Amino acid sequence: MTIKRSSQATSIKQILKRCSSLGKKKNVNGCYYNQEDDSFPQDVPKGHFPVYVGPNRSRYIVPISWLEYSEFQTLLRLAEEEFGFDHNMGLIIPCDEMFFRSLITMFR
Numbered sequence: 001m002t003i004k005r006s007s008q009a010t011s012i013k014q015i016l017k018r019c020s021s022l023g024k025k026k027n028v029n030g031c032y033y034n035q036e037d038d039s040f041p042q043d044v045p046k047g048h049f050p051v052y053v054g055p056n057r058s059r060y061i062v063p064i065s066w067l068e069y070s071e072f073q074t075l076l077r078l079a080e081e082e083f084g085f086d087h088n089m090g091l092i093i094p095c096d097e098m099f100f101r102s103l104i105t106m107f108r
Helices: 002-020 064-067 070-083 097-107
Strands: 048-053 058-063 092-093
Touching: 058 064, 058 097, 064 070, 070 092, 070 097
Parallel strands: 048 092
Antiparallel strands: 048 058
């Protein structure tokens, strides 16, 4: 169990590191990222991170607390398998947007 938690913690740290290292660029919804400081996009509140869902890469801001849910962890594993975490894009969740919306309503 300790090995599994350690592995999950490492994956979460990689995700957060990748999200925090985004350069300045305009995403599909017109939000800008700040290149001068090495922080999250300016429109992401503390304790949250952006994810991109579905073929249109719709942007969602999700709380870090959702990392506790096994369903969300499964989506992260799928994201790692399909896209990996070592790229300059944001965290892309490979699932249908309608499914993602129904899933997050359970988390709220």
